[in-house]
Amino acid sequence: MNTKLAEAITKGDRNSVQTIVTESLKGGEKAEAILNDSMVPAMREIGEKFSRNEIYVPEMLIAARAMQSGLDILESALVEAGHKTLGKIAIGTVKGDLHDIGKNLVAIMLKGAGYEVNDLGVNCDISKYIKAVDDGAQVVLCSALLTTTMPYMKTVVDHFKDNKNVKVVIGGAPVTQDYADSISADGYGSDAFNAVLAIEQMLSA
């Protein structure tokens, strides 16, 4: 592990992340190794700290921003090296809801963990999720920040319930495991880190 790179991510120091990643590539390090040995563990540590309430959304966001700045540099090198993703995920905030923080955090953590992410944006009605599945998404993530928009998650879950090739995972500030169970969602993420864990478990099963 490149501890300086990992530390730069956890501290949200994107300038240092960009410098270290660029120099590491120039020095001959493989993009996959930079990603998997240093960057993914750093984001995982951030996710775990967030789950334990040791850090909060601002710290998560600047770490995710730093992570993304490194991913942007690695992207072409990863494609050249034939890096295969672990799966295709579609993520969107549900219809009527314009909040995107949780969604953005999960998207970055999923990309960092090796998934291909189709970010559907906000205010997503069922047609957006349907198109994403038609485009190959194996998991659909629904995010909501409002109690008044949460009920739309049931619409999405109900639509895909007979499709064995698609799992629906839900999350967001007002969402709970009980609610996920009540609408028969396939999975629930209590925060960004646990959403990634839920998907990892789902796709490796």
Add this chain to the structure above:
Amino acid sequence: MTPLERTIKFIENRDVDLPPFHPIIMRFAAKYSNVKYKDFCLDYRVKTKAMLKCAEDFSIDWLTVMSDPYTETEAYGVKFEYPENSLPEPIEPLFTDVADIDRIGKINTLENPRMINRINEIKEYVNLGGDKYFIVGWVEGPMAEYADIRGFGEACMDLFDAPEKIAKVSEIMTANAIDFITHQVKAGAHCIGIGEAACSQIGPALYRELFFEKDRALVDHIHSLGAYAKLHICGNTSSILPDMIKTGADIIDIDHLVGSMSPFVDLLGKKQVFSGSSDPVSIIQDGDAQSIEDSVTACQNETHGRCIVSAGCEITPGTSIENFKAYENAVLKLKR
């Protein structure tokens, strides 16, 4: 006992017949009264009529001006469109660069249509409701307002990238909020709510460093005018709940995500109360009469009766009349 008497006596720890019932109803009220949400947000006559109807039909003790968090945001220059039946949406980019926030300055309450509309809402409540109901005005706190202008994600990162700008903007926004508060109390509001929704996400260190003193200043100003203060931060506020209580707000809203209120109730001052905290979706919308009653009773038990009955966050428009009636009945059963 009128709803106003009930609420004031309850806050002041005097004998009441039952705890006050203060559900946050915005889209529910508009739907129940069969009015377009656009009109509910923009026309004081529509909102006040809808809220009064709900108060009368469901034994609600308060009347509020709440509909969406964007009244001041529009005054700061963000343009909105108002869909017929959903929340206002910004149509122009929010302040997209941190340098833009240098443009934030003083706003004149009486030059901004939505702020004037809010004052008229309060006057209309006084006009129509007399001294019967507990009338609650509203302002956005500095973190919530900054997040509305900048976007929540960008605002969070600005806390680290530009703390000196945040400090300066918070001063300006707090001063503007103080002016808006004064107008609302003069119009007849018995209480002013302070919305600081975003603060549940930033953690205690940043809250204490950047926003606690501002929220306390707003509470102090409300008190100086002889009104009551309510602090509303939705989400899991467990980490900052002791600080919320220390602001001195008379009513502290508690979201169901906090879980049990028991660990915090002893921190309340003698004339402070919680307001909460039934789950508005799993219990109030999707539950049955028994689960609603159980939740209401549990909140009272957790707080030794020092809790205004509410859901901590907005009642959904999908809540059936049957369930809302069950909610009302659960409150009436608390008669002492």
